Amino acid sequence: MTEQAKITARNVSVFYGANRAIDDVSIDIDRDNVTAFIGPSGCGKSTFLRALNRMNDTVANARVTGEIRLDGEDIYAPEMDVVQLRARVGMVFQKPNPFPKSIYENVAYGPRIHGLAAGKGQLDEIVERSLRRAGLWDEVKDRLSDSGTTLSGGQQQRLCIARAIAVDPEVILMDEPCSALDPVATARIEELIHELKGRYAIVIVTHNMQQAARVSQRTAFFHLGALIEYGSTEDIFTNPREPRTRDYITGRYG
Numbered sequence: 001m002t003e004q005a006k007i008t009a010r011n012v013s014v015f016y017g018a019n020r021a022i023d024d025v026s027i028d029i030d031r032d033n034v035t036a037f038i039g040p041s042g043c044g045k046s047t048f049l050r051a052l053n054r055m056n057d058t059v060a061n062a063r064v065t066g067e068i069r070l071d072g073e074d075i076y077a078p079e080m081d082v083v084q085l086r087a088r089v090g091m092v093f094q095k096p097n098p099f100p101k102s103i104y105e106n107v108a109y110g111p112r113i114h115g116l117a118a119g120k121g122q123l124d125e126i127v128e129r130s131l132r133r134a135g136l137w138d139e140v141k142d143r144l145s146d147s148g149t150t151l152s153g154g155q156q157q158r159l160c161i162a163r164a165i166a167v168d169p170e171v172i173l174m175d176e177p178c179s180a181l182d183p184v185a186t187a188r189i190e191e192l193i194h195e196l197k198g199r200y201a202i203v204i205v206t207h208n209m210q211q212a213a214r215v216s217q218r219t220a221f222f223h224l225g226a227l228i229e230y231g232s233t234e235d236i237f238t239n240p241r242e243p244r245t246r247d248y249i250t251g252r253y254g
Contacts, residue, residue: 006031006171006201007052007089012066014047014056021047023225024066029171034193034202036216036233038209040253044225045205049173052203053089054082070171087114090164094176096156098148098163103140106148106159107131110167126166134162135192154185161192165200172196174204178211190215209249213237221245 005028014022022044029035029052037045047056054075056062068075075085087110098106107127110116117123127144131137136158140151148159157177164172174193178186193202193215206212212219212233219236221229221244229236229245240246247253 004030004032006071008067008069009048009052010067012048012051012064012068014044014051015061015063015065016059017061021225022051025227026066027220027227027230029201029203030218031170031201032198033217034197034204034215035218035220036212037203037205037220037222038207038212038248039222039228040248041207043222045220045222046175047225048222049175049203049205050091052171052173053086053091054080055086055091057082087167088169089171089173090167090169092157092160092164092172092174092177095180096153096160098151098156098159100147100149102145103131103148103151103159104144107162107166110163114167116167130162130166131159133165133196134158135188135195136162152185154181154188157181157185157189158192161189161196165196169200171201171203174202176205176207179207186211209237221248223248 007029010026012022012025013020025048037049039045050056051064052068056064064076099109104127107130108123111123111126117126128137131140136155139155148156151159178189196202204215216233219233220227221236223244229240229242236245237249240249
């Protein structure tokens, strides 16, 4: 485990029934950088991302082999509290999914169930801080009691990011967070990723190579369930070692 690694994965495979979706992947996720997972549709990048906070546990016939450690702790160990793990490793999904509750309650929900606030005053502070970090406070501060579902798509996605950071996670996983958004909202989320970098380890799955080049410092290229190449984003995009990476980056297949 390298000094700057937050998550280490060793020989990880993910199966859905008899089908192997991820094949023997080993990777270190930096604590201070944004790491992008790129690759063609169906190559396993989202499946691997979901293994990092045991989201695959919710799929009936899924199983994970190998080892994934968060700060040296085995996340698949029997004694690992999965609820706690998912507070430490937050997730933002492809489609914004605010709870059908007020904007305030969307953000307050996690801190409340995890007992992070001693009272209403402290909860108010957490909600404001999280919405500020997600770049949403100024837009919603006068309508905190409105339903989260009344916001625009881009605002809903920032609300989901605020909800993820409200429980003070260490890692944020983002699964194609901009694919349902227009270019303006996408730019806002990318800006936000820049602002959050260093405060959280961030992993983003994206099918948009330009986005990966813009927001990440490390890039992992997946193909057919295997990790083909992993390195600095600049190297992957300008000087890939593997012919398959080069072919993907130059648009020979996608």
